[in-house]
Amino acid sequence: MFSNGHLFLNAFNIGVKNLKQDLRIIKTQENLRYALLKLLKSKPLESITIAELCRLAKINRGTFYLHYKDVHGVFKHYVEVIVEDLWRSYEEPYHKTNYKIEKIQADMIKIFHHVKEYQDFYQIVFDERVPMMYYYLLFDTIRSFMRESVDEALQRAEPGMNSDYLISYQTNAILGILIEWHRQSYKTSIQELNKQLFDILSINSPFRKND
Amino acid sequence: MFSNGHLFLNAFNIGVKNLKQDLRIIKTQENLRYALLKLLKSKPLESITIAELCRLAKINRGTFYLHYKDVHGVFKHYVEVIVEDLWRSYEEPYHKTNYKIEKIQADMIKIFHHVKEYQDFYQIVFDERVPMMYYYLLFDTIRSFMRESVDEALQRAEPGMNSDYLISYQTNAILGILIEWHRQSYKTSIQELNKQLFDILSINSPFRKND
DNA sequence: ACTTTTATTGAACATCTGTCTAATAAAAAT
DNA sequence: ATTTTTATTAGACAGATGTTCAATAAAAGT
Numbered sequence: 001m002f003s004n005g006h007l008f009l010n011a012f013n014i015g016v017k018n019l020k021q022d023l024r025i026i027k028t029q030e031n032l033r034y035a036l037l038k039l040l041k042s043k044p045l046e047s048i049t050i051a052e053l054c055r056l057a058k059i060n061r062g063t064f065y066l067h068y069k070d071v072h073g074v075f076k077h078y079v080e081v082i083v084e085d086l087w088r089s090y091e092e093p094y095h096k097t098n099y100k101i102e103k104i105q106a107d108m109i110k111i112f113h114h115v116k117e118y119q120d121f122y123q124i125v126f127d128e129r130v131p132m133m134y135y136y137l138l139f140d141t142i143r144s145f146m147r148e149s150v151d152e153a154l155q156r157a158e159p160g161m162n163s164d165y166l167i168s169y170q171t172n173a174i175l176g177i178l179i180e181w182h183r184q185s186y187k188t189s190i191q192e193l194n195k196q197l198f199d200i201l202s203i204n205s206p207f208r209k210n211d
Numbered sequence: 212m213f214s215n216g217h218l219f220l221n222a223f224n225i226g227v228k229n230l231k232q233d234l235r236i237i238k239t240q241e242n243l244r245y246a247l248l249k250l251l252k253s254k255p256l257e258s259i260t261i262a263e264l265c266r267l268a269k270i271n272r273g274t275f276y277l278h279y280k281d282v283h284g285v286f287k288h289y290v291e292v293i294v295e296d297l298w299r300s301y302e303e304p305y306h307k308t309n310y311k312i313e314k315i316q317a318d319m320i321k322i323f324h325h326v327k328e329y330q331d332f333y334q335i336v337f338d339e340r341v342p343m344m345y346y347y348l349l350f351d352t353i354r355s356f357m358r359e360s361v362d363e364a365l366q367r368a369e370p371g372m373n374s375d376y377l378i379s380y381q382t383n384a385i386l387g388i389l390i391e392w393h394r395q396s397y398k399t400s401i402q403e404l405n406k407q408l409f410d411i412l413s414i415n416s417p418f419r420k421n422d
Numbered sequence: 423a424c425t426t427t428t429a430t431t432g433a434a435c436a437t438c439t440g441t442c443t444a445a446t447a448a449a450a451a452t
Numbered sequence: 453a454t455t456t457t458t459a460t461t462a463g464a465c466a467g468a469t470g471t472t473c474a475a476t477a478a479a480a481g482t
Contacts, residue, residue: 023479024429051468060431065470128347133339135346139390157414165399165407166414168391169384176383179350180376188376196376203368203377234449235459262438271461276440 002041002120029067029077031057036074040120045075046129072131075124079134082121083141086114090145107145108174108197112190115178119186126182135175143171213252213331240278240288242268247285251331256286257340283342286335290345293332294352297325301356315360319385319408322353323401326389330397337393346386354382 035057039048048071054061068074089110115122125134150167177197181188188196246268250259259282265272279285300321326333336345361378388408392399399407 022429024477028430049468050470061469062432062471063430066429126343128344129342131340132337132343132346135343136339154414158410161410162407164395165388165391165404166411168387168394169411170387172387172390173380173384175387176379176381177376179383180379183379184375193376196373199369199372200377200380203365233459235447239460260438261440272439273441273462274460277459 002037025067028059028063031059032064032067032074033077036071037078040124044129045071045124045127072133076133076137078121079125079137082118083137085118086111086138086141089114104149104201105194105197107149108177109190109194111142111174111178112181112193115181116186116190122178122182123186126179139171139175142174143167146171146174213248236278239270239274242270243275243278243285244288246270247282248289251335255340256282256335256338283344287344287348289332290336290348293329294348296329297322297352300325315412316405316408318356318360319388320401320405322385322389323392323404326392327397327401333389333393334397337390350382350386353385354378357382357385 032053035053036048038056039053050064050071051061053071053074054064090107124130125138146167147163150170151163154161154163154166177193177200181193243264246264247259249267250264261275261282262272264282264285265275301318335341336349357378358374361381362374365372365374365377388404388411392404
């Protein structure tokens with residue numbers, strides 16, 4: 001349960017943007033993050049208290065409040081790292097070449113692999129007890145990919161249209177697949193998921209104009 | 212802010228299923244629900260404590276735990292009532308007559324009106340601080356409508372296909388519009404929202420197979 | 423190395439949480 | 453109307469929360 005894997009390393013690498021920050025701050029935050037990961041191996045996020053997190057991290061509880069508001073603040077950092085990883089996977093070279101349905105499919109397959117890789121975390125992100133915050137973090141990331149695809153396709157089809165609703169529609173549709181995957185305990189294989197996606201994009205929607 | 216309106220009355224009507232229940236239980240729960248509504252007029256859900264809720268409702272704090280686990284348990288009741296109202300609006304007569312895109316549009320327009328009517332509540336449901344629980348309640352409700360439409364359309368187009376992913380895809384796509392609406396502070400008029408939806412369903416998706 | 427700046431600490435505080443008692447009061451059953 | 457059942461209560465408990473304080477320690481700046 002809850003394999004930290006390389007993410008653990010990542011967690012100690014985010015200093016990039018905090019590079020010119022006080023070493024004590026970095027140490028405190030790292031200790032808290034690492035302690036959270038440890039606790040997550042044995043209990044759900046919602047049952048972890050600030051007090052026990054600080055005890056394990058050997059951080060004064062008062063110090064905690066200098067950095068975070070609650071335990072979610074600490075976990076949020078991990079989600080941000082993961083979502084940045086998803087971000088990075090989109091800046092790969094072959095991405096800029098082909099468009100249309102193959103591109104969309106390739107993009108979605110990337111998302112599936114990404115979620116599978118960080119399954120332990122996404123199990124928490126989609127947990128009904130956690131705040132919507134994490135969902136929106138993921139939503140915003142996928143939405144920014146979707147904007148490119150949609151805006152471009154729209155430029156040719158329906159220029160001048162406000163695309164905000166369309167983009168959110170498409171983005172959340174994809175997240176709907178991830179929700180379904182989550183609810184089926186990630187039992188569906190990525191191959192099967194791809195097939196499902198292909199079928200969905202093919203019949204495209206039962207609301208197709210000339211259905 | 213937070214007009215209770217007729218929902219307040221509804222909250223005291225759910226005794227239908229609790230009809231043969233101890234009067235004291237009903238009274239306790241009603242008092243707590245009413246107190247929550249009062250508090251919500253002045254502060255966000257996440258900042259309401261069990262202690263102050265019980266003080267206002269004149270209910271012993273120990274009694275609270277005999278009925279609910281946390282404040283969300285009380286609010287959940289309201290969301291269930293609201294979602295049941297959405298449910299009811301789907302069992303209207305003209306619903307069974309026409310199908311296809313007009314039906315879908317008619318259905319979605321119903322959802323838009325419903326959300327606008329209970330805007331104060333949906334502002335909380337989509338708040339990033341509240342648990343996913345409420346989102347899933349709404350998701351499941353809309354999903355059950357969607358199942359009908361999709362399964363039927365699928366029966367003709369692609370019989371034998373597992374429709375779970377498709378239904379969740381379509382359901383969450385609609386919720387994507389509601390999320391966008393929420394993020395734009397419900398400023399978009401229902402007419403404009405309908406137009407957006409129509410455009411989306413028309414170009415249907417930038418992933419259309421022969422785009 | 424020395425000084426300055428600032429993050430961390432321990433301690434205390436009122437309040438909240440979750441759970442448990444025995445006593446009471448209010449329903450339901452007869 | 454009386455008995456039985458059961459929900460509510462007050463009180464207490466250990467632990468958690470969120471905030472504040474002066475004292476300390478550890479960085480950064482020189």
